Amino acid sequence: MEQTLSNKAELIELDKKHFLHPTSSIQAQQKTGAPLVFTEGNGIYLKDMEGDMYIDGMSSLWNVNIGHGRKELAEVAAEQMNKLAFSSTFSGFSHEPAIRLAKKLADLAPGNLNVSFFTSGGSEANDSAIKLVRHYWKVKGFPERKKVITRKRGYHGVSMGSTSATGIPEFHAMTTSLAPDFLYAPTPYIVEGEFTEEDLMKAAQEVRKMIESEGPETIAAFMAEPIQGAGGIIVPPEKYFEEIRNICDEYGVLFIADEVITGFGRTGKMFGLEHWDVVPDVMTIAKGISSGYVPLGAVMINDEIHRELIKYSKGTLFHGFTYSGHPVGCAVALKNIELIEEERLIENAAEMGQELEKGLKYLEEKHWSVGRVRNVGLLGAFELLADRDKNTRFDATQGVAGKVVQECLKRNLIVRSVTYEGTDIIAIAPPLSITKEEIKDIISIFDDAVSAVETTLK
Ligand code: PMP
Numbered sequence: 001m002e003q004t005l006s007n008k009a010e011l012i013e014l015d016k017k018h019f020l021h022p023t024s025s026i027q028a029q030q031k032t033g034a035p036l037v038f039t040e041g042n043g044i045y046l047k048d049m050e051g052d053m054y055i056d057g058m059s060s061l062w063n064v065n066i067g068h069g070r071k072e073l074a075e076v077a078a079e080q081m082n083k084l085a086f087s088s089t090f091s092g093f094s095h096e097p098a099i100r101l102a103k104k105l106a107d108l109a110p111g112n113l114n115v116s117f118f119t120s121g122g123s124e125a126n127d128s129a130i131k132l133v134r135h136y137w138k139v140k141g142f143p144e145r146k147k148v149i150t151r152k153r154g155y156h157g158v159s160m161g162s163t164s165a166t167g168i169p170e171f172h173a174m175t176t177s178l179a180p181d182f183l184y185a186p187t188p189y190i191v192e193g194e195f196t197e198e199d200l201m202k203a204a205q206e207v208r209k210m211i212e213s214e215g216p217e218t219i220a221a222f223m224a225e226p227i228q229g230a231g232g233i234i235v236p237p238e239k240y241f242e243e244i245r246n247i248c249d250e251y252g253v254l255f256i257a258d259e260v261i262t263g264f265g266r267t268g269k270m271f272g273l274e275h276w277d278v279v280p281d282v283m284t285i286a287k288g289i290s291s292g293y294v295p296l297g298a299v300m301i302n303d304e305i306h307r308e309l310i311k312y313s314k315g316t317l318f319h320g321f322t323y324s325g326h327p328v329g330c331a332v333a334l335k336n337i338e339l340i341e342e343e344r345l346i347e348n349a350a351e352m353g354q355e356l357e358k359g360l361k362y363l364e365e366k367h368w369s370v371g372r373v374r375n376v377g378l379l380g381a382f383e384l385l386a387d388r389d390k391n392t393r394f395d396a397t398q399g400v401a402g403k404v405v406q407e408c409l410k411r412n413l414i415v416r417s418v419t420y421e422g423t424d425i426i427a428i429a430p431p432l433s434i435t436k437e438e439i440k441d442i443i444s445i446f447d448d449a450v451s452a453v454e455t456t457l458k
Contacts, residue, residue, distance in 0.1 A: 007049070008037060011037055013033075015033060015034050016030055041069050042067075042068050043068060043069065043433060044056055044057075046068065054412045055414065055438070056431065057414050057415040059292075059431045061287070061292070062266065062287060062429045063286075063288060065264050065345070066291040066340060066431065066432065067291075067432070070293070072335055072339060073339075076331050076335040080097060080331035080332075085327070085328065089118070089320075090324075091316065097328075097330035100334055101325075101333055102116040104334060104337060105298065105300060108270055110271060110279045112303040112304070113300040113301065115300065116298045116299070117298060117300075117301070118324045118329075119296075119297040119298060119323075119324060120295045120296065120297060120321060120326070121286045121287075122156075122157050122162075122284065123159040124159060124321060125157075125284035126157050126258060127157070128299045128319065129223070129299045130162075130221070130223075130256075131161070131319055132301065133148075134146050135309075135317070145217065146220050147181045147183055147214060147218050148165060148181060148221050150166070150167050150184055150185070150222075150224065151184060151186065152186055152187050152231075153168060153189060153228055153231030153232065153234060153421075154167040154225060155167075155171075155225070155231055156258055157260075160178075161179050163179075164182045167184045168230070168231060185207045186202075187203055187231065188236045189231075189234045191393070191422065191423060192391055192392060192393055192422075193390070194391055201237050201240060201243070204240050204243040207222060207247055211251045211253060220254065221253060221255070221281075222247075222253050222254070222255055223255075223257075224244070225258045225260070225272075226257060226271075226276075227272055227379055229262075229379070229429075230418065232418040232423055232425040232427070233374060233375075241278040244278075245278045245279075254282060255281050257272075260284055260285060261429075262379070263288050263289065264287070264340060265288065265377070266288060266378060266379050267349070267377035267379055268347075268349045268350030268376065268378070271283070282301050282305070283299070284297070284298070284300075285298050285299075286298070289336070290329060293332050293336065294333075295323075296326065345432040346432065348432055348433065349432040352432075352434050352435070352436065355440075356375050356428070357380070359440070359443030360373040360375060360443075362443065362447075363446055363450065366447065367450045367451070369384045369454055370382050370450060371383055371384075371385045378431075380429070381418075381426060383426070384404065385424070393423065394457070396422045400424045400457070401418070401419055401423075401425060401426055403456070404426055404453050405417045405426065408445055411445045411448060411449060413442060413446075415428055430442065
């Protein structure tokens with residue numbers, strides 16, 4: 001369809017009237033409309049209605065791992081839709097795409113995580129993980145093991161269970177009642193003031209204290225993102241997850257890894273926890289599994305949990321989504337994973353991650369306000385600090401990170417800010433197919449954007 005400006009004005013008006021946007025300001029939408037209406041995607045680029053190209057520095061929602069515009073995925077989707085668009089996977093029914101994908105995931109996942117329950121996305125995967133571990137304890141005769149420990153600044157989604165698992169107060173404040181039996185442990189991140197690696201490691205001991213004070217017999221699981229995404233690209237200290245694994249084992253608590261962002265190559269390995277050689281008992285995945293071409297997610301459980309469920313879970317498992325194992329979703333995911341492997345996109349993410357790191361370090365050297373640079377593969381961030389030696393923050397009312405994001409957008413780069421607890425964090429997570437030249441373009445835009453904001457600060 002040919003796009004015209006009057007067409008854009010019409011769309012923006014219709015958008016205001018009829019479209020309530022997710023995780024967006026309702027009032028800002030009414031004031032400014034949706035200034036960017038995208039029409040096409042190719043590689044790391046998105047094109048808007050006016051024909052302007054933007055670098056999708058966030059892989060949209062950290063999900064378009066393979067990059068935009070891959071015809072192979074469209075073709076597989078069409079083929080599957082023509083053949084079998086949908087059939088149920090409830091009681092006694094199955095189909096080949098879901099079976100093949102479950103097998104492929106078992107091959108890819110670490111340890112003995114060999115069994116998948118499919119969902120439409122990450123929130124459903126996390127809700128399902130929580131319900132499944134509670135079910136597991138219940139049928140084994142330990143119904144009091146129901147509390148789930150998550151972490152502050154953790155993000156696990158927005159359905160009722162996953163909102164409750166999320167440790168970002170803004171997501172709780174949006175509504176009134178939360179689901180019961182969630183506890184929030186500190187995360188290895190210190191907002192302000194000087195700290196050491198040891199100080200960060202205390203966050204693991206806080207999990208132990210929490211288990212002990214609540215009573216281990218009441219704790220079903222500990223749940224964490226290997227690298228916290230929406231909370232601000234929080235990379236744990238080297239020994240953190242090893243310690244967490246030991247603590248979980250010591251108290252018989254199940255460890256759920258939320259690999260929704262970190263899965264499928266984002267960090268330069270297939271799954272994020274592989275960086276620390278730690279294997280969870282349960283793993284949730286979504287986003288990169290299908291690179292966002294179709295909605296899909298899954299919970300993976302290990303063989304022991306599966307065995308126990310086979311032994312103790314009597315009758316129907318009363319948990320299942322209409323779209324658990326959607327044939328089109330599964331067929332696209334299989335092709336997406338095949339392309340990620342064939343094109344060595346995970347290796348590329350690791351290699352380009354080093355380029356990204358060099359670029360972020362360059363920004364840190366050049367700009368007085370840039371500090372706390374970090375990245376693992378193509379999941380990176382820098383922070384804007386009033387005094388980076390003392391790790392002090394700008395006044396939140398200055399909205400420094402928001403200004404940098406706007407300056408980037410003016411220069412056709414889409415990135416995201418994280419401003420919880422007064423932080424000014426800029427996150428970057430481009431598609432895994434990115435090239436060295438494209439990384440350079442991103443760093444050059446960051447450079448100009450930070451310069452523009454710095455002149456207003458001093
Ligand atoms: N877990 C993590 C770590 C996420 O980043 C997200 C989404 N950003 C979710 C869960 C929720 O996934 P979805 O939006 O697909 O429900």
